[in-house]
Amino acid sequence: MRYLPLSDADRSAMLKVIGAGSVDELFRDVPEEARLQGPIRGLPMHASEMAVERKMRGMAAKNVAASDVPFFLGCGAYKHHIPASVDHIIQRGEFLTAYTPYQPEIAQGTLQVLFEFQTQVARLYGCEVANASMYDGSTACWEAVGMARRITRRKKAIISSGLHPHYVSVCKTMAKFTGDTLETAAPELTAQTDADRLIAAIDKDTSCVVVQYPDILGRITDLKPIADAAQAAGALLVVVNTEPVALGLIKSPGEMGADIVVGEGQSIGVGLQFGGPYVGLFATREKYVRQMPGRLAGETVDAEGKRGFVLTLSTREQHIRREKATSNICTNSGLCALAFSIHMTLLGEKGLTGLAKLNHARACEAADQLSAIPGVRLVNDSFFNEFALELPVEARPAVHAMVEKGVLGGVSLGRLYPDEAVLANGLVVAVTETATEEDISSLVSALQEIVQ
Known part of the structure; x- marks a missing residue:
């Protein structure tokens, strides 16, 4: 049975209502070079299910799998050993099928997992409070820039040349709609980071300075001078970390004065998975908690004095008026956050x-x-x-x-x-x-x- 819900007349009527001349106009924000100009190359137009499966298996066999050869790729996604127990636990029915809790207090197990996850992230990042996760590191980075704008009421972000270019790209895309100005630069093949450039660029219009730690070239720098300079000018220091395992050895960003710390949690508990899904981490100072995007699970006691968990803060647009929301992030990466938390618990x-x-x-x-x-x-x-x-x-x-x-x-x-x-x-x-x-x-x- 074919599923063709809309006729040409239906499409024309819908386009007329929204004021678009064609379906193609709906994609005008997508660069021309990124749009498909025809059917996907290499796939048959019509074939049986068995034939399609055979074709797809043949195409997949051309991939070089990370586990099959010596592997030294990184730049934001890292191959680490994940204990088998992580996969076993996240596939339990109560975790695998659970969706974001709309009656959260009923889902005590889910809330407890999020509470423990937040505690681990806050300690890892050296911050006072962390949320229940974001989509991934790049969107968490942008959300930090937006949060800094709300706190400082300024719209200029100074971005280190050592920030991952994909993260920069996400920020640029979102800034088109918010009016934020981003000062960016490409890195140089030197041992020195651009800390001096960042400090010199801070002025009265600066909302935040965004620094990656370790940066895209793997360099590690002392964040304290940047934090001091930013805060002296009324700006915030946003630190991005794409390799959380590094924080097992080097100082946490919070220890060095970071106001907001965000990053990618993939390294702990989450496989490479061809680029996703991953889990964004987000932490900050307690005084900024009401401007933090996403959700926050908290601990309390019930009417009988027993320990319980609640959804303490949820400032996303699904829960409050759109104009009051801190973010349009509509869920957290719950299963990936659980994998992160299990692996972190096993490690200690x-x-x-x-x-x-x-x-x-x-x-x-x-x-x-x-x-x-x-x-x-x-x-x-x-x-x-x-x-x-x-x-x-x-x-x-x-x-x-x-x-x-x-x-x-x-x-x-x-x-x-x-x-x-x-x-x-x-x-x-x-x-x-x-x-x-x-x-x-x-x-x-x-x-x-x-x-x-």
Whole structure:
């Protein structure tokens, strides 16, 4: 039975009501080059279910899976070992099928999970309060900029050149509709971050300074001078973290004076999953809690004095008047947040520190061997498990050549910054606890053959 709910007359009537001349006009905000100009290439127009399955399996077999080869990709999504117990627990029916609680006090188990998750995120980030999660790190980053605007009543955000370009892109997209001004720049292949530039750019119109820690090149900087300069001017410091495992070793952003800390929680409990779904983390100072987007689960006691959990704060547009809402975020990444919380619980504080030490040690081993290749320069003075190299050849074709040798050898900066020719030879390499000595040797051998 075919499902064709609308006739041409229905479509014409609907377009007339909204004042659009055609369906294509509904997509005018999507860049022309991003729109499909016809059917998806490679897929059959008409076929049986079995034929489509066979075709899709054949296409999927062309992928190079992260678990099948030495893997050194990072830049915001990291391959870590996830204990089997995480997957087992999140597939329990009461968790897997649970939706956002509209009668929240009935769903005590769900609320308790969110409460524990918030506690873990707040402690990890060194903040007083955290929400029940966001969609992902990039949207959490934008929400932090919007929150800073509401608090300071200013509309200029100064964004570090070390912020992930995808996060910058999300902020630029949203700023078109809010009138925020974003001061951005591309990174340079140097050991120094742009902390001095950020401090010099702060003025009376600045709502916030946005810094990634560690940044897109893996560099780690002292956030305290930036926090002091921003706060002295009445602005906020927003810190973005895309690799939460790093916080098992390095100082938390909250310790260094950050006002809002956001990031991507994928590294803990959530697989790579071809880019999503992931889980955005969001924490802040208690005095700013009413401007925080998303939802907040709290602890209380019931009429009998027993411990219970409630939805303490929910300032999203589903719950209050649209003009009063802090965000249009309509749900949290509940199942991914649960996976994060389970994995974090299994690790504990000592386990997280141990995992972080192992990551750093493996990364140091790889950095030493790679930088010993003639013509290859290690950019970083400091890093956690991710660092940047400057190659004697263009990095993007070098990455493709390593794939042919069975190694996923890193992320080329030419891919992330196609308009920045000075970054074309830059390669970002991430080394986690999943990389063995043999994997590192394979990476070194593959890169050595390509650059010489």
